[in-house]
Amino acid sequence: PQNEHIELHRKRFGRRLDHEERARKRQAREGHDRSAKAKKMRGIKAKLYHKKRYSEKVEMRKLIKQHEEKEKTGVAEKQETGAVPAYLLDRQQQTAGTVLSNMIKQKRKEKANKYQVPIPKVKAVSDAEAFKVVKTGKSRRKGWKRMVTKVTYVGESFTRKPAKFERFIRPMGLRFNKAHVTHPELQTTFCLPIVGVKKNPSSQMYTTLGVITKGTILEVNVSELGMVTQGGKVVWGKYAQVTNNPENDGCINAVLLL
Amino acid sequence: SAMEGTQISVRFVGEDGNVLGNSGILLPSTSTTNQLQMLANQLLENIDDPVPISFYTEDGTEIVETIEKSVEKVDVEKTMTIVYQPQAVFRVSPVTRCSSSLPGHDQPVINALFSPDGRGLASGSGDTTVRIWDLDTELPLFTCKAHKNWVLIISWSPDASKIASADKDGKINLWDASTGKQVGKTMAAHKQWITALAWQPLHNDANCRLLASAGKDAVIRIWDTATYSVVRSLNGHTASITSMKWGGEGLIYSGSQDRTVKVFRAADGTLCRNLTGHAHWINTLALNTDYALRTSCFDAKNGCVQPKSKQEAQAIAQKRYDEAKKIAGGERLVSGSDDFTMFFWNPAESKASLARMTGHQQLVNQVAFSPDTRLIASASFDKSVKIWCGRTGKYISSLRGHVQAVYQVAWSADSRLLVSGSADSTLKVWDMKTKGLWFDLPGHGDEVFTVDWSPEGTKVVSGGKDKVLKIWKK
Numbered sequence: 001p002q003n004e005h006i007e008l009h010r011k012r013f014g015r016r017l018d019h020e021e022r023a024r025k026r027q028a029r030e031g032h033d034r035s036a037k038a039k040k041m042r043g044i045k046a047k048l049y050h051k052k053r054y055s056e057k058v059e060m061r062k063l064i065k066q067h068e069e070k071e072k073t074g075v076a077e078k079q080e081t082g083a084v085p086a087y088l089l090d091r092q093q094q095t096a097g098t099v100l101s102n103m104i105k106q107k108r109k110e111k112a113n114k115y116q117v118p119i120p121k122v123k124a125v126s127d128a129e130a131f132k133v134v135k136t137g138k139s140r141r142k143g144w145k146r147m148v149t150k151v152t153y154v155g156e157s158f159t160r161k162p163a164k165f166e167r168f169i170r171p172m173g174l175r176f177n178k179a180h181v182t183h184p185e186l187q188t189t190f191c192l193p194i195v196g197v198k199k200n201p202s203s204q205m206y207t208t209l210g211v212i213t214k215g216t217i218l219e220v221n222v223s224e225l226g227m228v229t230q231g232g233k234v235v236w237g238k239y240a241q242v243t244n245n246p247e248n249d250g251c252i253n254a255v256l257l258l
Numbered sequence: 259s260a261m262e263g264t265q266i267s268v269r270f271v272g273e274d275g276n277v278l279g280n281s282g283i284l285l286p287s288t289s290t291t292n293q294l295q296m297l298a299n300q301l302l303e304n305i306d307d308p309v310p311i312s313f314y315t316e317d318g319t320e321i322v323e324t325i326e327k328s329v330e331k332v333d334v335e336k337t338m339t340i341v342y343q344p345q346a347v348f349r350v351s352p353v354t355r356c357s358s359s360l361p362g363h364d365q366p367v368i369n370a371l372f373s374p375d376g377r378g379l380a381s382g383s384g385d386t387t388v389r390i391w392d393l394d395t396e397l398p399l400f401t402c403k404a405h406k407n408w409v410l411i412i413s414w415s416p417d418a419s420k421i422a423s424a425d426k427d428g429k430i431n432l433w434d435a436s437t438g439k440q441v442g443k444t445m446a447a448h449k450q451w452i453t454a455l456a457w458q459p460l461h462n463d464a465n466c467r468l469l470a471s472a473g474k475d476a477v478i479r480i481w482d483t484a485t486y487s488v489v490r491s492l493n494g495h496t497a498s499i500t501s502m503k504w505g506g507e508g509l510i511y512s513g514s515q516d517r518t519v520k521v522f523r524a525a526d527g528t529l530c531r532n533l534t535g536h537a538h539w540i541n542t543l544a545l546n547t548d549y550a551l552r553t554s555c556f557d558a559k560n561g562c563v564q565p566k567s568k569q570e571a572q573a574i575a576q577k578r579y580d581e582a583k584k585i586a587g588g589e590r591l592v593s594g595s596d597d598f599t600m601f602f603w604n605p606a607e608s609k610a611s612l613a614r615m616t617g618h619q620q621l622v623n624q625v626a627f628s629p630d631t632r633l634i635a636s637a638s639f640d641k642s643v644k645i646w647c648g649r650t651g652k653y654i655s656s657l658r659g660h661v662q663a664v665y666q667v668a669w670s671a672d673s674r675l676l677v678s679g680s681a682d683s684t685l686k687v688w689d690m691k692t693k694g695l696w697f698d699l700p701g702h703g704d705e706v707f708t709v710d711w712s713p714e715g716t717k718v719v720s721g722g723k724d725k726v727l728k729i730w731k732k
Contacts, residue, residue: 081365081384082366082384083365083366083368083383083384083385083408084366084368084384084707085368085369085410085665085707085708086368086410086411086451086452086453086454086500087500087541087542087623087624087665088707089410089451089453090498090515185538186517186538186539225537226535226536226537226597227537227597228537228597228598228599228614228616229616
């Protein structure tokens with residue numbers, strides 16, 4: 001190899017005696033040399049050089065700021081205004097403006113008969129999805145019976161119609177009596193018995209059949225929660241809206257509508 | 259006519275049930291309350307210094323002028339039972355004017371409390387300072403700076419020598435009330451803000467060494483104020499503790515956002531009882547012996563004089579505590595909640611509630627027993643204050659007048675007057691004789707966060723969002 005002679009010489013004979021001093025002085029001159037070059041440069045070369053130099057300077061400034069932050073002693077943080085006593089800390093106090101606008105919005109919705117539910121829009125469940133055709137008859141040709149493929153709630157006193165007249169079959173495996181209802185403010189979930197299906201948003205027929213899909217409004221028995229009306233009577237029934245697809249999960253999850 | 263001068267047989271019964279004299283004293287039905295008072299004082303053998311007494315029939319109607327005027331049907335054949343209630347001898351004069359506004363805090367005043375002997379006043383604010391004020395000149399005395407966040411809770415020790423203050427970072431500092439200097443080091447162990455402080459009652463320990471603190475981290479810590487370290491940690495709650503009281507029987511009661519009230523034994527930290535029943539967060543607790551525990555050895559009747567020795571102080575505190583328990587027959591606890599109701603408990607004996615007090619239409623923010631433990635006042639966000647019987651929890655009356663949520667209430671030392679502070683920036687003084695409004699005290703610029711009536715009965719202090727502390731006098 002041809003280009004190692006400098007290195008070889010350095011290894012064999014060492015450096016000049018004033019090498020460190022000369023290197024030091026050269027480095028000290030570096031700033032001046034750079035600046036002289038930068039002033040003399042012209043054209044495209046200058047543009048590229050200055051762009052590169054600017055980004056280098058930005059990096060240097062960031063580093064200096066970081067060092068400054070490290071050296072800063074602990075300064076008292078500015079306290080937020082709006083101090084409230086302990087009994088108001090966990091409560092979101094509404095300002096007068098938001099209270100008024102909320103009242104107006106609520107009045108408008110009540111006039112339009114739109115009640116606020118956690119899941120306002122649900123994809124409608126079609127008949128083909130909810131029912132499965134069950135073939136009956138001696139040659140299995142008649143197809144007037146349907147089996148419900150979604151979770152249902154039948155009451156306690158439910159008895160099946162005689163087989164000849166039973167159009168909708170609700171299989172026992174998909175019948176549920178209890179729902180896991182979450183209290184939105186307390187953020188706790190209770191397993192409460194279902195009292196009835198109030199409304200299924202997909203179709204009125206599903207409501208009468210007791211089909212429970214996502215978005216259905218149920219009535220649940222909340223007596224174990226201990227809620228009481230102003231008059232002192234115990235509240236035992238409240239509405240809750242289903243939040244999952246029960247036929248996929250095997251359980252009914254709902255959120256309580258206060 | 260037949261009504262004039264019909265003789266009825268009357269029997270005087272005290273609140274705890276014992277009969278005065280022998281049963282069946284014959285009295286004309288036109289006897290006035292003054293005559294009944296003289297007779298009752300004679301039977302009580304108080305002829306030299308008669309005590310004012312008010313009389314009630316068994317179902318609670320007060321006998322106002324004469325027996326026949328207050329009771330519709332006087333049954334001549336049966337012995338009528340009249341319950342007598344000795345009233346406090348000293349009367350507190352009602353507060354009518356703002357004697358001074360004390361500016362000084364830079365941020366809203368969150369907490370203001372008189373000392374147990376009524377001679378000192380301390381206030382904590384959002385500007386992270388605790389200020390001690392001189393009540394004679396109504397000027398600031400000391401400014402105590404050590405907190406780095408809002409000072410949420412202030413608590414005077416029962417012997418009125420130290421002030422404990424807790425802030426939103428969970429740190430507790432102790433201050434000397436006479437010099438305003440911090441005593442010892444900052445006690446930091448809570449991870450989130452502290453919601454309640456309670457000293458051990460004086461009759462259990464005359465040195466006032468132990469202090470309990472409860473916070474959002476659902477743990478109660480008992481501190482030794484001599485070593486500034488935690489003696490015991492009481493776990494059990496699963497959500498933020500909102501209110502805590504150290505009772506006189508060595509039990510600590512704590513109400514939390516997990517809808518339960520837990521009763522701990524302070525000596526070894528075991529959970530004695532778990533009182534469930536509420537359907538939402540518990541905001542406040544009140545003990546019927548609250549006033550006796552707070553004012554310990556300082557009695558308003560003799561002007562809150564300082565006892566000469568610690569043993570004497572402990573004896574006086576024990577006597578006052580026992581007297582406070584007498585009417586109800588033990589320690590009673592009321593818990594107020596976000597489910598708009600309150601429960602009346604006998605926590606030392608049973609875990610079932612004695613009564614459920616319904617009627618409020620919004621959450622109950624504070625409950626307070628009157629100093630003579632006969633009445634309970636509840637302040638609610640439905641703009642009303644309701645009065646209930648302190649012995650049974652039965653509803654008595656509603657006090658309406660505020661136009662926004664009522665935040666705090668405070669009783670006067672003779673239990674005849676009640677002051678309430680509300681978000682509508684006014685204070686209202688209510689009279690318990692008429693169960694109606696006595697005086698309206700406007701003057702604050704913004705919501706009133708805290709009210710307190712001095713234990714010797716002469717002054718009311720109120721502080722709020724307008725950063726000013728106001729002292730009200732006669």
